[in-house]
Amino acid sequence: MTPTPRRVVIVGNGMAGARLAEEIRHRDPDGSRFAVTIVGEEPHAAYNRVLLSTVVAGKITPRETRLKPEGWWAARHIEVVTGARVSAVDLEARTATLTGTVSPADDRLLEWDELVLATGSTSFIPPIEGVDRDGLDASGPDGVVAFRTVDECQRIVELAGSATHAVVLGGGLLGLEAARGLLGQGVDVTIVHPMGFPMERQMDADGGAVLARVVRELGAKLVLGRFVAARRSADAEGPARVVLDDGSELPADLVVISTGVRPRVDLGQSLGLEVNRGIVVDDRLATSAPHVHAIGECSEHRGEVPGLVQPGWDQARVLADVLTGADPAATYTGTSVLTRLKAHDIDLASMGSITVDVHDPEHEVLSFTDPSRGRYAKLVLHADRLVGAILLGVGDAAGALTQLYDSGSAVPRDRLALMLGRAVTRSSAPESANLAEMPGSTVICRCNTVTKSAIVGAFRAGAGSVPAVAEATRATTGCGSCKGAVEGLCSWLRSSEPSTSPAAHTSSDTDSTATSAPAPAAALATALTEGAA
Structure with a gap:
């Protein structure tokens, strides 16, 4: 008698929840042991949130942010329910009630053996006179839109088409990305940030000052140490505008809010789970309730709430090991x-x-400052290991230094050469024609920890193009910055192994490196130093 598959219900169709479903299927390919259902409130397939600023810049369409092609999930026996939210959970009966966010027809009851909360986070909307914090959504009433979801990004693009002046609230990572995208759309942009320099969580004061100069030289206005107190619609007194806390006004027919996020913990709270800033989990990603787990931006592990994609992906890998028994001791x-x-x-x-x-x-601590050229570098060493770094405008060194940070290897004695990347670039991205000298352990795609060996193995197994390598290894599916490195490596493999290369027998319309790229080794060296960071 065939055993009934255990039912895993994942609440949240974001990057962490989708990755968990994928990781489970890697360990149970035919779905005979685990039936997986993902529930997402948004009416879209899972998408790559890292690429949303590229949507705002008009360089890709929302559809191009999808994590997987049409039919991918169904082909792997993963049920995806979109446009529905989990409105209630019965821990004793192990059921979850779904309420359709688009249609009542989506209302249903799910039974589960393991429940995973991957509800992510929501935009923090500061108190602003004239802005309805509860009613703000992707419709962008009166030209005010948060910057978080694909629908919001699409709305920003629509409004940017007729906007003259945009004000971006928040000079953090996402705020600067949104501002740069709007500049590319030809909109006049002012960034209002309450701190003394942008990206204060990732920069120090000296580096922040250089970054502020770079942002201004790109064409954006930057107002520091201030916050928006009110929003005024166009009226007899003037055009649409925002009022700062000092009473000054800025024209603003488009307002983009990027002032941080808050973990979505309401479902966890309703279940009586232990919740601080996030839903508290242990090293096995278990919550305070049996058979209930949490990963990604809604979770809190050892007092830390992840704000980026990578921790959620790492958690998904560990939880998949735990749930499937692939590694019961995984932590x-x-x-x-x-x-x-x-x-x-x-x-x-x-x-x-x-x-x-x-x-x-x-x-x-080593530092280098070159404000006129927009360059700043700070390296923090401990016991001859790189334990921290800020790298602004130093692309030639960034890739090699990132490799040192990832590997924990001892740094060279020549500190000046280290700062410039010269002491390590040769071993990390050789300029010789023989890329066989590059260690197989070299990480090409940092988002997914994909090494040179993994890409070479996938290529030799039949993945002859960048999309095929991405499907086999996940390389390039994170931030996308390693695409040039993967293209360079594939190009080198095609030229060095023509008889066994899949590309020797098939062509790819998505990979042009075989005909138009520079020498493979040089292309890869350049891509590694520019994209590995």
């Missing part, structure tokens, strides 16, 4: 996060401990 102990600003013309990466004082006796 999540945290993620070493690297933040990269994904905005055209701004090359910024920040990682690890960056607030260490230059006189700290336990650390060695």
Whole structure:
């Protein structure tokens, strides 16, 4: 008699929830052991939130942000319910009540053996006179839109088509990405940020000052140390505008709000789970209720609430091991996060401990400042290991330094060469024609921890194009910055192994490196240093 599959219901169709379903299927390909259902409130297939600023810039369509092609989930026996929310959960009966957000026809009852909360986070809307915090949605009433979902980004693009002046509230990572996208649409942009410099969580004061200069030189106005107190619609006194806390006014027929997020914990609270800032989980991603788990931005692990994609993906991998028994002893102990600003013309990466004082006796702090060229670098070393870095406008060194940070390898003695990336670039991205010298352990795609060996293995197994490599390894499916490196590696493999190369027998209309790219080794070296961060 065939055993009944255990039912896993994942609440949340974001990047963490979708990744968990995928990880479970990697461990149970035919679905014979686990029946997986994902429930998402948005009426869309799972999409890559990292790419939303690219949508605002008009470079890709919302459809191009989808994590998987049409039919991918169904082909892998994963049920996806969109346009529905979990309105109630019975922990004793192990049922979840679904309420359709688009149609009452989507109302239903789901039974589960394991429940996973991956509800993510929601935009924080500060108190602003004239802005309905509860009623604000993707419709963008009166030209005010949050910057969080694909619908909101689509609305921003629509409004930008007729807008003259846009004000972006928030100079953090997403705020700067939104501002850069709007500049690309030809809109006059002012960023209002309450702190003394932008991206204060990823920058120090010196680096923040250089970043502010870079942002201004790109054409954006930057108002620091202020916040928006009120929004005024066009009236007899003037056009649409915002009023700052000092009483000054800025024209604003489009207002984009990017002032942080808050974990969505309402479902966890209704179940009586332990909740602080997020839903509290242990090292096995278990909540305070049996058979209920939480991952991603709604969770809180060891006092930390993840605000980026990578921790959610790492948690999904661990939880899949635990639930399927692939590794019953698997634990999540945290993620070493690297933040990269994904905005055209701004090359910024920040990682690890960056607030260490230059006189700290336990650390060695190196810094380089070149404001006129928009460059700033700060390296924090401990026991000859790179434990933190801010890298702005130093693309030639960023890739190599990121490799050092990831690997925990000892840094070279020549600190100046280290700052410039010269001491490590040769081993990380060789300029010789023989890329076989590159260690197989070199991480090409940091978002998904995909190494050179994994890509070579996938290529030799038949993945002859970048999309095929992405399907086999997930490389390029995160922030996308490693695409050039993957293209370069595939190009090298085609030229070095022509008889076994899948591309020797088939062509790909999505990979042009075989005919128009520079020498494969040079292309990969350039891509690694520009994209690895």
